Amino acid sequence: MLSYRHAFHAGNHADVLKHAVQSLILEALCAKDKGFCYIDTHAGAGGYALAHEWTQKKAEYLGGIAPLWQQREQWPALAGYFAAIQAMNDGDRLDYYPGSPKVAEHFQRPQDRLVLMELHNNEVDNLRQNLRRDGVAIHHRDGFEGLVGLLPPTPRRGLVLIDPPYELKEDYHRVADTLAKAHKRWPIGIYAVWYPLLAKQVDRSTGLKQALARCGFEQVLCAELGVGRQADDFGMHGSGMVVLNPPWKLEQQLSQLLPRLTAALALDPQASWKLEWLNG
Numbered sequence: 001m002l003s004y005r006h007a008f009h010a011g012n013h014a015d016v017l018k019h020a021v022q023s024l025i026l027e028a029l030c031a032k033d034k035g036f037c038y039i040d041t042h043a044g045a046g047g048y049a050l051a052h053e054w055t056q057k058k059a060e061y062l063g064g065i066a067p068l069w070q071q072r073e074q075w076p077a078l079a080g081y082f083a084a085i086q087a088m089n090d091g092d093r094l095d096y097y098p099g100s101p102k103v104a105e106h107f108q109r110p111q112d113r114l115v116l117m118e119l120h121n122n123e124v125d126n127l128r129q130n131l132r133r134d135g136v137a138i139h140h141r142d143g144f145e146g147l148v149g150l151l152p153p154t155p156r157r158g159l160v161l162i163d164p165p166y167e168l169k170e171d172y173h174r175v176a177d178t179l180a181k182a183h184k185r186w187p188i189g190i191y192a193v194w195y196p197l198l199a200k201q202v203d204r205s206t207g208l209k210q211a212l213a214r215c216g217f218e219q220v221l222c223a224e225l226g227v228g229r230q231a232d233d234f235g236m237h238g239s240g241m242v243v244l245n246p247p248w249k250l251e252q253q254l255s256q257l258l259p260r261l262t263a264a265l266a267l268d269p270q271a272s273w274k275l276e277w278l279n280g
């Protein structure tokens, strides 16, 4: 039974980190004329209306994209990310927020392919409504199994985004297991894995990172952004992105962005960031 709906969290600090990193990688792929394939294993609905009652319930975007959107001209390094948001909104308004599929659509050129997987019956319908264009394939299926079956993709260069809800503990194991299989089939692909930073008693990020470092990839870059203090028992205080085979400029870009993003999104003095090679 799938209960997670991303509309409740659209545009929060975790989406900002995830989609900013996703945009930087897609920009790097667009630097060459040669086409790329973008694969999203857990695509969600594609895009989100911020006025929706689910999104308004906790209005998490007010602590994420909303303050940055007001000062977006001060973030030239994130111009591609903000352009993807602008494409869904009129002028200075912020009525819609792009999910990872709409971010990818913004960068897609005629030679590029998008493959989007989503398991939830309603979410996949929403995804089909939101992503109607040539060069986009939408699969109603398990993203972990689907990814292994699709590799290697055509074109042979590209990005895989793995963004599970982690409501099931097995998601952590499935991410690492899937990446070990993916490495055997498509070792040159770029893979980006999002994960939450949770309260002390329930956080599993350290084990996940150790497992990702052992999947066979030589270069594994990890970026984390914590917006506040880690609680003992409950809650998410930040998130991370592990990028396997990162584009060569990504480390330098993130070393400049993460301190500024953390300062802009901090909830308390314990907000922090980290950038490290997991297997260096």
Ligand SMILES: C[S@@+](CC[C@H](N)C(=O)[O-])C[C@H]1O[C@@H](n2cnc3c(N)ncnc32)[C@H](O)[C@@H]1O
Residues within 6 Å of the ligand: 002, 004, 005, 006, 018, 041, 042, 043, 044, 045, 046, 098, 099, 100, 101, 117, 118, 119, 120, 123, 141, 142, 143, 144, 163, 164, 165
């Ligand atoms: C965190 S959301 C995705 C958000 C999206 N990547 C974005 O950034 O806009 C996770 C999604 O994965 C879906 N999901 C859960 N388990 C799945 C599975 N095994 N395969 C594919 N999708 C799954 C959920 O229904 C949910 O829509």
